Amino acid sequence: MSGAGVVSTGSTDGMGSTARRHLPDAPFLAAARRERPSRRPVWFMRQAGRSLPEYREVRQGTGMLEACLTPDLACEITLQPVRRYGVDAAILFSDIVVPLKAAGVGVDIVAGTGPVVEHPVRTAADVAALPRLEPDGAAPVAEAVRLLIGELGETPLIGFAGAPFTLASYLVEGGPSRNHERTKALMHAEPDTWHALCSALADMTLGFLRAQIAAGVDAVQLFDSWAGALSERDYRELVMPHSARVLRGLADAGVPRIHFGVGTGELLGAMGEAGADVVGVDWRVPLDVAAARVGPGRALQGNLDPALLFAGHDVVEREVRRILAEGSAAEGHVFNLGHGVLPETDPDVLARVVDVVHAVP
């Protein structure tokens, strides 16, 4: 597709890099840059996935990580919510553990549980033995991005990765954890080992995001989903330097950087300082309050409680309008949920949310 604003799609420079698309009219990118978008942009975290019947259909017989590493399937799943909802951005169908898997770490995604790690990483020797992500490892993901750039027209594509702390939590705990007790024990009892682990994960994340940017993504989101489990003091001392190295390492890439976590009301200022252009906010903090905490020079993304999508149309519409009003306090606002779409969500409810967001001037 060669829409008016697209300077180049799919052409490579001989080094595997795709020329960056120029999408001056994309509302999502304008809001992320704190410019004036033609309408309030909206997309949904986890829009590509289990709440869609067409997703369940194409995933049949294919494991989650296998699907992520199969370019044409990842491309199709990424496009599904764009076709259905007319959202203002696509998010690459992938997972935060994909670079670990691609590097050779024994990790799988167990349905109903989440990522499970075969050999948890708990000692200095475990950290030293952690494999690196070779450039080839990201090749299937880069290929999916290139396919998508050819299909998406004027819709921006968001690439993403897990932040060092959230990835470390899965590696240290061996799977999902409510209290992150082994992770916190390692952070405090063996800070050198902790920093070595986060440093290796920051390298991996940076390499993985650079590969996505080289292939053509228009923005990136760093998911530090579980950072809200930390005090601000621990976050600033033990986690933020590693996330900041990832985000600052992308400063010259020319794409907006979104930084998101859940339960991070106390960390919003720090998450902005880490080097984000857009700070993601969950539903616990109203966006006007979040704007004051994050301070000038950054846009916000959020923050409808995904559970409220089950409360009926009147409640949903009232909440969407409240969030749009509160979001006006920010220098830029990208409408989203406060966390991912829940699997049982009725897709028609999300379609109506998009319509309401787009209808409000």
Ligand code: CP3
């Ligand atoms: O947003 C999107 O639509 C893009 C796809 C996406 C997935 N995972 C696909 C997926 C994204 C952005 C992620 C990120 C991710 N993965 C995060 C950060 C975002 C967040 O929710 O906080 C985290 C913590 C993970 C780890 C992970 N992977 C979990 C907790 C789960 C759910 C496990 C379960 O079954 O309840 C997964 C699996 C997963 N990732 C699914 C999808 C569509 C479901 C697996 C399936 O369809 O079989």
